Amino acid sequence: MIKITFPDNSVKEYKEGINGLELAKDISSSLANEVVAISVNNEIRDITRPINNDAAIKLHKFDDPEGKHAFWHSSAHLMAEALEQIYPGIKFGIGPSVENGFYYDVDPGDGKVITEDALPKIEKKMYELSGQNSKFIRKEISKKEALDYYKKKGDEYKLELINELEDGEISLYTHGKFTDLCRGPHLPDTGPIKAIKLLNIAGAYWRGDEKRKQLTRIYGITFPKKKMLDDYLVMLEQAKARDHRKLGKELELFTFSPKVGQGLPLWLPKGTALRETLENFLKKVQKEHGYLPVITPHIAQKELYVTSGHYEKYGVDSFRPISTPAEGEEFLLKPMNCPHHCEIYKRKPRSYKDLPLRIAEFGAVYRYEQSGELHGLTRVRGFTIDDSHIFCRPDQVKEEFLKVIDIILYIFRTLNFKDFTTQVSLRDPNDKDKYIGTDENWEKAEKAIIEATEEKGLEKTIELGEAAFYGPKLDFIVKDVIGRKWQLGTIQVDYNLPDRFEMEYIGSDDQKHRPVMIHRAPFGSMERFVAVLIEHTAGKFPLWLAPDQVVILPISEKFNDYAEKVLNFLNNYDIRTLIDSRNEKIGKKIRDNEIKKIPYLLIVGEKEVTNNTVSVRKRGEGDKGTMKLEDFVVSLNKELEEHLN
């Protein structure tokens, strides 16, 4: 007999060799129907694998991440089986489960391609095969056996994978006619895979290396119930409706023109209004925190970036230099603002009493991003960083860092951004050549960041190798509607540029010292932030940000004069207001302006003219009744002030 410990710490004795499925049956038959995987002493396994020793276990259903992993991983094998039947001789790379479903990287063979048209056929085959309820059978084999198997099959990808594995930890899983190198775990059989959707097909480099062969990656998702798939697909549709690229066009916020160039956004009047409101908000916050605004040009001598190290490290990712006609001097479109700001620091000797010096600029920068990487406003070639550089004494680093965290958290709170994660990006200790600066400086900077985040109690992940080339950073990261992660706010500690620019200050000891720089951008870039804000709000911007805050709707053209009066009144209070004076019925005007997501609609007709009132309609809430114009302004102003709490 062995002792099994359950998650609630209860212990029960079972016969040696019992498996997860039998344990589930012992608890309830409904659980047995739903259980898909088991953790045995924190190792996730097949529910059909016997347990031979005392163990702590946890049963997983489709609802939890481990269950989904087993379910989708099994689905990847099912897809592979279907592919092998449709495309004999196809070779397989890796086929893992991912956050939403699974994929398999395959090589259909020379000259053969799998296109999107094939997906329904593969899907159909998968349904057919899942219906056969083929059992997943695990077999542990030696490395030699594994190599022999795949040599015979002629799959060089699997051979490469096996060569990196240790003998004794290799297992194969077979179901139906398909066998795959796999650690598991898997479902007992393919039966539970009831709803299948292959989502898209894309190229993916083998092992993520762009120098190696590009395989075909097929993404799919499966569920135990048809209803769950339907719900998921509906959710995907709804997500698409908040896509900032779609809303940006519909709400006339921004556009792109092939004639201007890829990744170079054109801000339309309404988008500009939104962006300027955000900029003014941050300017006010920064003023309160002792930042000094500066303005610097869009280009600089190439030499400046050689000094800063940008050119050496990232010259290939920049636009090529532009040169003067007569002298042939080379200038670079600025990829970052920091070198300019360093020169501002250096224009005169600084005293320790002058520090910290915080200079800020909404600085436009230009970077040559690969064409395939451009994405709406979130990844562009020309954008504006809400940049600032804080020059401080080493003893001030932590305090300044903490103050910046406070600003970012204040901004996120004000804009109702709750769903973000933070990431501490450190240097990859095994690839130091990627970075500039001394080990000592890096260690100091990394220590300062980690301490600051701990002091603020930020939940964080630590990523090695993600640091900027000049220093480690703390990033605030959000996801867009299609699940892509974007870095918004960022704070970076930098001991290196001060060295490169030979910056100094005179300390209280009358000696020269080197300042430390903190780079920071709460929004990250105006473009990306606005994109995320559009998706976050689905275009229903809070009143203070809405490009058009109020639209007046006269019942008929007879009341246009009164509407004009109301407009002038609201304009006196700096409320962004328009009149919809089209010759349309009131229902039509309401509909059109609701679609434009205008926060407040004011309906004016006979009654309102007589009583000097407006009939108020709030976005998404409908008719709020009639009120005096003055009272409406008071309530608007109250709402406008509330965002700053």
Add this chain to the structure above:
RNA sequence: GCCUUCUUAGCUCAGCCGGUCAGAGCGGUUGUUUCGUAAACAACAGGUCAGGGGUUCAAAUCCCCUAGAAGGCUCCA
């Protein structure tokens, strides 16, 4: 940059296998209507079917190139 797909009127899209296929709705303009909380009615205007080249008696439709877009991969200051 790489793989796959896509590009038809300002917007959203129809147009199967090459032969009245240049269409619809919204939007726009004009006219009628002057209207009470999510779509009044009518007429009209708008496209070299992304651009270029080719195949063919005939190309929006097939092929090639270029540009742009989408989903991935790689990259990311």
